[in-house]
Structures are given as C-alpha cells and as structure tokens.
Amino acid sequence: MDPRMLALGRQSSVIREIFEYGNARRREIGAENVFDFSLGNPSVPTPGKVTKAMRELLEGDPVALHGYTSAPGDPKARAAVAAHIEKRFGVPASLENVYMTCGAAAALTITLSAIVRQEDEVVIIAPFFPEYDVFVRTAGGRPVVLRTKAPSFLPDPGALAAVVNEKTAAVIVNYPNNPTGAIWDGETLSAFVRVLEEKQKTLGRDIYIISDEPYRELTYGKPVPYVPKYYKNTVVCYSYSKSLSLPGERIGYIFVPSAAADASDLFAAVCGAGRALGYVCAPSLLQRTAAMCVDLPPDLAAYRENRDLLYNALTEYGYECVPPDGAFYLFVKSPEPDAGSFAERAKKYELLLVPGDSFGGPGYVRISYCVSTAMIEKSLPAFKKLIGEYQNG
Amino acid sequence: MDPRMLALGRQSSVIREIFEYGNARRREIGAENVFDFSLGNPSVPTPGKVTKAMRELLEGDPVALHGYTSAPGDPKARAAVAAHIEKRFGVPASLENVYMTCGAAAALTITLSAIVRQEDEVVIIAPFFPEYDVFVRTAGGRPVVLRTKAPSFLPDPGALAAVVNEKTAAVIVNYPNNPTGAIWDGETLSAFVRVLEEKQKTLGRDIYIISDEPYRELTYGKPVPYVPKYYKNTVVCYSYSKSLSLPGERIGYIFVPSAAADASDLFAAVCGAGRALGYVCAPSLLQRTAAMCVDLPPDLAAYRENRDLLYNALTEYGYECVPPDGAFYLFVKSPEPDAGSFAERAKKYELLLVPGDSFGGPGYVRISYCVSTAMIEKSLPAFKKLIGEYQNG
Numbered sequence: 099m100d101p102r103m104l105a106l107g108r109q110s111s112v113i114r115e116i117f118e119y120g121n122a123r124r125r126e127i128g129a130e131n132v133f134d135f136s137l138g139n140p141s142v143p144t145p146g147k148v149t150k151a152m153r154e155l156l157e158g159d160p161v162a163l164h165g166y167t168s169a170p171g172d173p174k175a176r177a178a179v180a181a182h183i184e185k186r187f188g189v190p191a192s193l194e195n196v197y198m199t200c201g202a203a204a205a206l207t208i209t210l211s212a213i214v215r216q217e218d219e220v221v222i223i224a225p226f227f228p229e230y231d232v233f234v235r236t237a238g239g240r241p242v243v244l245r246t247k248a249p250s251f252l253p254d255p256g257a258l259a260a261v262v263n264e265k266t267a268a269v270i271v272n273y274p275n276n277p278t279g280a281i282w283d284g285e286t287l288s289a290f291v292r293v294l295e296e297k298q299k300t301l302g303r304d305i306y307i308i309s310d311e312p313y314r315e316l317t318y319g320k321p322v323p324y325v326p327k328y329y330k331n332t333v334v335c336y337s338y339s340k341s342l343s344l345p346g347e348r349i350g351y352i353f354v355p356s357a358a359a360d361a362s363d364l365f366a367a368v369c370g371a372g373r374a375l376g377y378v379c380a381p382s383l384l385q386r387t388a389a390m391c392v393d394l395p396p397d398l399a400a401y402r403e404n405r406d407l408l409y410n411a412l413t414e415y416g417y418e419c420v421p422p423d424g425a426f427y428l429f430v431k432s433p434e435p436d437a438g439s440f441a442e443r444a445k446k447y448e449l450l451l452v453p454g455d456s457f458g459g460p461g462y463v464r465i466s467y468c469v470s471t472a473m474i475e476k477s478l479p480a481f482k483k484l485i486g487e488y489q490n491g
Numbered sequence: 492m493d494p495r496m497l498a499l500g501r502q503s504s505v506i507r508e509i510f511e512y513g514n515a516r517r518r519e520i521g522a523e524n525v526f527d528f529s530l531g532n533p534s535v536p537t538p539g540k541v542t543k544a545m546r547e548l549l550e551g552d553p554v555a556l557h558g559y560t561s562a563p564g565d566p567k568a569r570a571a572v573a574a575h576i577e578k579r580f581g582v583p584a585s586l587e588n589v590y591m592t593c594g595a596a597a598a599l600t601i602t603l604s605a606i607v608r609q610e611d612e613v614v615i616i617a618p619f620f621p622e623y624d625v626f627v628r629t630a631g632g633r634p635v636v637l638r639t640k641a642p643s644f645l646p647d648p649g650a651l652a653a654v655v656n657e658k659t660a661a662v663i664v665n666y667p668n669n670p671t672g673a674i675w676d677g678e679t680l681s682a683f684v685r686v687l688e689e690k691q692k693t694l695g696r697d698i699y700i701i702s703d704e705p706y707r708e709l710t711y712g713k714p715v716p717y718v719p720k721y722y723k724n725t726v727v728c729y730s731y732s733k734s735l736s737l738p739g740e741r742i743g744y745i746f747v748p749s750a751a752a753d754a755s756d757l758f759a760a761v762c763g764a765g766r767a768l769g770y771v772c773a774p775s776l777l778q779r780t781a782a783m784c785v786d787l788p789p790d791l792a793a794y795r796e797n798r799d800l801l802y803n804a805l806t807e808y809g810y811e812c813v814p815p816d817g818a819f820y821l822f823v824k825s826p827e828p829d830a831g832s833f834a835e836r837a838k839k840y841e842l843l844l845v846p847g848d849s850f851g852g853p854g855y856v857r858i859s860y861c862v863s864t865a866m867i868e869k870s871l872p873a874f875k876k877l878i879g880e881y882q883n884g
Contacts (some may be wrong), residue, residue, distance in 0.1 A: 103763035203770070204769045207769030213492060235767075236769075344775070346772060348772070348774050375600055
C-alpha cells in the first residue's frame, strides 16, 4: 500500500469534519436551527437552459451521445469553448487549444503533471485552495508558498521575486479567490507578470502561470483580468461547476493559448498527462451540454443578495472582512488570534465557520454564502451575539 | 515540461492511427465501403431504461442532482452496487466497500496508486490492454509481463510463480479479455490463486489481484468466475461502459471486499489516491443513473449475432481464431509471422484490423465486432480474398 495515499485518505479535511458535525447537530436540533457556512456547493439551481439542453441531447442517437469522444474532447465542444474565449476575451483560440476535462481538479492535476518535472517547484499563493498542495505533490513537484498580507491579500511583486528560482516551473493564480473572494486588479497582475517575465529571462527557463478560474464568472461588478492577455505562458483551468451549478458532473477544460512557449508540445503533454492519470475523456453528455451553454451567464442574483446581506450586517456588528468582490466566500478576521478557537466558540451559536489555517490564511475564517438567504437572515442575531462576546469581554 | 507526458501525448496509438486512416478512406470511397474493425466503441445503444432513468432524474431537484457527492460516491449508488454484488455473487458487500469512479481507467489508476509503492512490480498478463503499462508506471510501479500461449492464452501457474517476487505488489487479471475474448475457467483461476497464496506466505507480503472487469457481462454462455470468491486480496475495477453502452460517460466503481488484507486501510488509500489524482467524485447524474440500473442485463443479441457470423465465416475460410467466449473482440492468427504486414495487406481490401503487437500478442490481429451486422456481412468476401492470398501463394 502506498503510505502517501493512505495518509491522504485517512486525513479528514477540516471542512469535512465541520460538515459531519453539522449533520449531527441537524439531527439533534433540526436543520433549520443549524447555520452551516462550511461548504462551497452552489445553492443556485443550474439554469433551465442546461436541463433543457440535456433533455434535447437525450432525444438524439444514444450511441453517438454516450460514445467515447476523442481524448481532448468532442470537436464541437472544444470549438464552442474556443469561440467563447475568442469572442469574450479577444485571445486567439481554436479547438486545438482546448482540452475538455472532468472539472477543474482534473484540469489542475493534468496541467501540473504536464508541466512539472520531479523536484520542480510550484508557487502557490496564500490563502489558497488546500488541494493545491496535494495536486502539486502528485505531479512530483514541491509547493512553495507565497504569503500575502491582509486585508487585500494581493501579492507583492518583491515577495514573488524572492521565491522564484531556477527550479520554479509554475505559479498557480486563483481569482476570484477561494477562500477570500478577492479579485486582482489589472495593475496588480501587470506587476506580477513583469516579475515572471524578468525571471524567465534571467533564469533562462519558462515559468508558466496556471490560472485556476472556477469562480471567473462569479463577480459582483469588479472586472476580472484575463491572465492570457497579460502573460504568454499561461494555461487556463476552467470549470462549469460554479458558473452553471454543475459541481458533481465534473465538466471543465484546459486552455493552452498558442502564444505559450512550446504550445504544441505543451498541449501534447496535457494529452499525455490526461492519459497517464486515467482520464479517457470528459463525460460526453456534459461535454455536449457545455457546448450548447458556453455563452450562458451565471445566475448571480441570489449570491449577490446573500453577499450584501451578510457583508453589511457583519461589518455593522464590528467584524472585519476582506472586500468580497467575487466567488461566494467571505473571509472574516477572527476577533481572537486563533481562528480555530473562534470557530469553536461560534458553534455555541450553531454557526459553522471554517478556520482559514488549512487555506494558508490563519487568523481568519471562511464563510460560504452559497446558502439560502433565509438561513443568513436567521443567523444574523447569532453572529451579533458571537462578536459581542469579544466586545464586552 | 514533463518528458514522459510529452512522449505519451505524442505517441500516436496504433488504434488511433488506424482510425484516422479509416476516416481518410471513408472520405475517399464512402463509409459504406470501409470495413473498420479497429475500435472498441459499443455499437448497441444504451438500454431505453437508462435513458428513462436520466430523464426522470432531470425532473428532480437540480441542486441535489448536480451537487457534489461525497468523494467515494453517492451513498445510494454505492449501496445499490453493493447489493448487486452481494445478490449476484454471494460475496458480502456494503456501501463501505464501494468507491464510484469515472470509468474503469480511473478505477485502475486509483487502485494502482493506492497499492503500488515506488519500485514495486505489477504483473500484467499478455495479451493485455495496452494502457496497463501506462497506468502501472503512473503509480510508480514497474510492469512485468507474464506471457501466455496460443491458442487459449490462459496463464500457466509455473510461469506465474517464476515472475512473482518480493517486489510484486499486484497482478492485473482481465477476462473476458481484451484483446482475445477469452474467459478463464474456474480451474485455471484456482491454480492461479494457489500460486499467489503460496507466494504471499513465502514472501511475507500481500499480493493483490486487481480484477479489471469492464467486459464481465459480455459473455455468450461461458460462466465468468468472480475473482473475490477465489482470492481474498482482490480489488475489482468495474465499468458500465460496455454493459450499458455508456463509454463516454465515465461511470464505474472500485470494490474492495472486506476479506482483503487491511481492507479498511486499503479503502482509505483508494480514497486518498482518488483525491491525489484529482477525481473529486464520479459524475453525479451518472452515479444516480447507475444506481437505478445496476441489475439491468446488457443487450447481447447483436454482439452474439456478429460473433457467430464472423467466427463461423473466418474459420470456414481458413483463419485460426481464439475461441471468442466474451467481450466483443476476435483475436485472429496472422497468416504471416508479422501481424503488422498482414494488417497492411488487409487494407487493400479496405479491412482495418489492429496488429496484436501493442497488446503483447504479436502474430495476431484484433477484430472488434461491435459494429453493424450489415458491415460484417459485406466484409466477408474481403476476408475470404485476403486469406486466399496466403493459401494460393
């Protein structure tokens, strides 16, 4: 047995533990009395057009519909994604640049396996999605953490320059960010890529940005700079999990722009990595559904309402929050140094919050507001009482 | 860039090359004049009950339907699979033993990653599915080939004993076999596992059988011995790709029987490996569809008709074939030593056959009969002329 896999399987994630605790409380006191903000499972139903597309597809020839697609995906789905990218962002794209995947996690493991050689380093920017560490190690790489500072959690170019060296193969960039909800502005991104351009020259190696964009469409007004427009050596990992509320269906893609160094080899390596990891093709019904829905905007109304309600109430009560520009997370400063003990105290009020430690963001808690607005409304007095303990203490 | 991934991506598979050649010929002379026996894509539509199940599911709550399931799968799907296993094979099974996967390839890469440590050896039995070699290497293992002899291609216990050593972590067993269509009888399996039992004792380590069973339901009368009934340390990898004609949808499972050594740790390692490789969960709609269809028998009528038609005609013309007990492949002896040049010659008659070399079965060609019966009928004169070249030469 492989000890790393056993450890990974036994290691209960913090979020999972909180979720199980919530299940127990729901049984004890009723689901309507538990304020569970732990999970990132979209609460908005998939748009009716997606369901309609699936129904229409099911009317067609089942042999063609459910048959293997080619490994990079159904040509129509790849072409539809490419056309969307080109139209939306003005970046040249054809089906040859698009590899359909089983969601963003597969996009990341495949891209990392394609890029990273044994002992290479991959920079991940704290706070980060905890599985980045796992995925980088699967590819044989070593994660190197670039810290950022509250309250913006934007990266500092000097700090980036200090962690990039001759072993650096890639940097994972993720905004709208999980867990902070922050979106980089164009200036921040420009300064960031200038460091990488310079490092590529002085170190004489390609350093790729892996742009992990599952929350790209979830923005409440602030523009989301498209990384390939700023930096040639970018690979985009996208998923329809959040934008179309299809997280369980595992459908996304990898976009390797032609401007990337050795783009054709890199795309071949992506195909090789998909093969090596056992991804034969992305689910065919979902590929075809995505092809019909690439231009569909997400339904943000509920998330926006939740965000405004929660952010306004919490800041009014005295909480400090990262400005929640996108995604469906609020990253809230713990009123005591240890976010774990703050989250424990919150349980007294049936509030389930995730300490930021496993995201590389200690001293903060993550609050997922992809929940019902009614639950948020009902939870507000609990949030008020909770902060009151610190204000009066 | 990772050189192994680049090589894997650039390496055009023999089957793919033949398929592309076929596409070119179809454009040139019309699809009806090309006899393409290269692909293992089921030609029988998925049963109407499967489509009906999907339609019903799409009537339900989309948030629940398309949400993340837990990593090992939807509890109802896992329980349905377990109940099916227990009822069908009399092997104790509960949902705790079942991990839903994105098809059999994912089941194999996950199981191998869970079991194999760096430098471990995994025995693969020729002729074999060519990706076994790739998947074993992804897990950090070294494939060791156990040769078998024509015409039965059944393993010899003495030969097995000769390749198993203190580094052997697992043996992959696959019947009904791709590419031969052969099914092991109970006596062969018993002799095989006796060697492994003995080796486990003398070497003092667990040696797992990974039973790769995508073709389990595709048998034309011969019983298919269920490996967990013969050998405790078995992990079953299953897929609904062939039995329910859903190859593009990527739905299958791993079954870790409780009787296996360290079963609970092994299951945890499977969960860890799934996580490490980026398999968040198997596609949720398909998990739920499988749960409703676990007991559905495959529609074998067309494959049986094709098999009988092709096998009877080819043997009558003078070809030597492995008795095709299951799957939808006929493994035919090349009338000249080099199957590659035989397959080249077959192209003159627009017959597209796959040389057995990449399957570890040189001197043979694989003929996939998951095609239309009409195509087989139309192809028979070509097969007759082709063998005639050797008989008159």
